[in-house]
Amino acid sequence: MIATPGTVLEGSAGSGVARLSVSQLSKSFGGIHALRAVSFDIAPGEIHALLGENGAGKSTLVKIVSGLHVADHGEVFLDGVPRLFRTPMEARRAGVVAVYQDPKLFPHLDVTENIFMGVQPLHRLGTIDRRRMYDRSAELLCDLEAGLSPTAMVAGLSIGEMQFVEFARAMAEGVDRLLFLDEPTAALTPSETERLFRVVRRLRDRGTSIVFISHRLEELEDLVDSVTVLRDGQHVTTRAAAELDEAAVVRLMVGRSIEDLYPGRTELAAETPRAVPSHLGEVRLSVRGLAQRGVFENVSFDVRAGEVVAMAGLVGAGRSEIAQTIFGATPPTSGQIFVDGKLTKVSNPRQMLSLGLAYLPEDRDGEGLIPRLSIMRNLVLPIMGRLSHFGVVSPARERDVSRRYAADLQIKAQTIDQAVATLSGGNRQKVVLAKWLAMNPGVLILDEPTHGIDIGTKAHVHAIVRSLAERGLAILLISSDLPEVLRMGDRVIVVADGRITGVFSRADATQEAIMSAASRRRELGR
Missing domain, CATH: 3.40.50.300 (P-loop containing nucleotide triphosphate hydrolases)
Structure with missing residues (x-):
């Protein structure tokens, strides 16, 4: 079932007007077509997987919707209203936030200063209300089960901990309509990943739509409500997640079967291992x-x-x-x-x-x-x-x-x-x-x-x-x-x-x- 712009897939988490609708979205960089007339919808209050190989156009699409890029052609609709965000701050003010794979933090500032960079609470005289900022930071970190001190220096954190600071920053910016998570679990331990998933489900229950980009297909099971697949900058399909298994997703993403990619396999987790060399050198x-x-x-x-x-x-x-x-x-x-x-x-x-x-x-x-x-x-x-x-x-x-x-x-x-x-x-x-x-x-x-x-x-x-x-x-x-x-x-x-x-x-x-x-x-x- 392929989605048509402006409507919501049957069986998805919502009905009526789509939370996000992209229509005929195209973007080129020089002679490279990153996106070619891409159209699909995401319902209010659902977790939506955006999948595809590297270079399929996923990050370009996210950057257009969140204000980092401007599309060459096409339109973006948020809750049925056409929107053109020219900066990420414009998008954030509208409740649209993107958290990218590699944390972009200031290492010599503490956790709270990074969380509230650009959105600091102010006193009536216009000065920063640091007490309220640190109290709110503690609440956000507690909600995320991050186990981080609001006053810890970012330079001393692990990559996984930095990722949770990014998540807290998204929460501080008031994401209430659309949250993009680009490879959010790449640097997380299994327990950290489960904590993040609990937060994602809570956001969904409050009505926020989450777009989840991941190459770890196994972690999408029982998490996402629907799936969009891009290949070579073009829309392949948008379907309910229950309609697709891993083998079908791989085939849609790369245009080849799992067996073509990994000869001798019958399922994704069972790739034939590298043969142990019969003779090793010095x-x-x-x-x-x-x-x-x-x-x-x-x-x-x-x-x-x-x-x-x-x-x-x-x-x-x-x-x-x-x-x-x-x-x-x-x-x-x-x-x-x-x-x-x-x-x-x-x-x-x-x-x-x-x-x-x-x-x-x-x-x-x-x-x-x-x-x-x-x-x-x-x-x-x-x-x-x-x-x-x-x-x-x-x-x-x-x-x-x-x-x-x-x-x-x-x-x-x-x-x-x-x-x-x-x-x-x-x-x-x-x-x-x-x-x-x-x-x-x-x-x-x-x-x-x-x-x-x-x-x-x-x-x-x-x-x-x-x-x-x-x-x-x-x-x-x-x-x-x-x-x-x-x-x-x-x-x-x-x-x-x-x-x-x-x-x-x-x-x-x-x-x-x-x-x-x-x-x-x-x-x-x-």
Whole structure:
């Protein structure tokens, strides 16, 4: 059943005039058509999933409705009234708020100051009523079950905690008509995710419509009332959620079946795992008794050539900090690191890169890319020395290398001169990966490599990782996605509270065993 603008789907949570109606919405950036005549409706007081691959047009649509972009063609109706928001503040005043995947907060301000930035309560004389602001902040954080102090500095929070500050900010801005949540659970633990879902259901019960964007299809079950699927900037369908299962959603999103994406699978959670290599090479990375005071301690493990070692654990367990220490971003307080059998006194990332160890960070935009630069400039930055002759860089070699890696990783862009900031999340992730692969590393650390990317791109990233291991790279893959850990890891290391609490072979690794180890606290490392 395909929706027609201005009406509400039969069986959805409401009737009569739609809360949101987009009609023939189109938007282009240069020669790229982000949206092509998209039309669908969302009912009052319903949770609506907006799904599609990276680059399908989801974020562009959200930015048009919430005032960040202006459509080239088409109209947006809110409760039957045509609206054109030219800034997010205009949209917020109308009860429309968007919370994006990556928190945009001021790290050197406290939680309350971030929550009320731009909407501070005032005394009659026009000065900020700080007491009322902090009291209201405490109420919002309590409603969200966030467990955060209103006076805590944002710089000291985890990504998941920052996400809850963003949610509180949306509540403070008085969202009462339409709330967009773009990948809201990507950085949350299972318990944090359930807390968020309780808040979302309460908002729905009060009459707010929630648009939920997620690539984690399994978490949408029993949450959403209806689903809209976009593909290549076009509307595919809008249906009641009860009419679709995961296989049908995947087919609508990517135009292919699950079996085409993951050969040998009969359902999404049952992807055939990577075959354990029959022969592994020498140890490429060896970590012994590694510690970072107050963060993690007594970490020891090996990664061999041709092996994928998956590191699992809950958000905040210390996995990223271990990776950053190995890479030299934060030198260890004790312990030893060997690369290709040689003891290395870690001092900085440049040194580790020279030894053939590359690190793809979880925060691809903040730490892995320079978004305002082109794809080509990002790709060649680490290898400028290799492309120069007597200090002069060859433009022809720059373009040749960039085109080769962009083609190998299937980066979707108009040209390699396109700014990275204009790419979808999945394609930005591919640019980061291509940048480090151009250095021909022997050891590759991947920190949440499929964070926030769609199922089709995820399948491609997994295929790339498999091919790199087959070429002899030693790969440490950090992931919060248990199915990904199980399908990709030849061995699984579990980290909890800054210590290794479990090491499992492929045969012994199960979701239950991994979650049990991830939930332990202060146990003896292995």
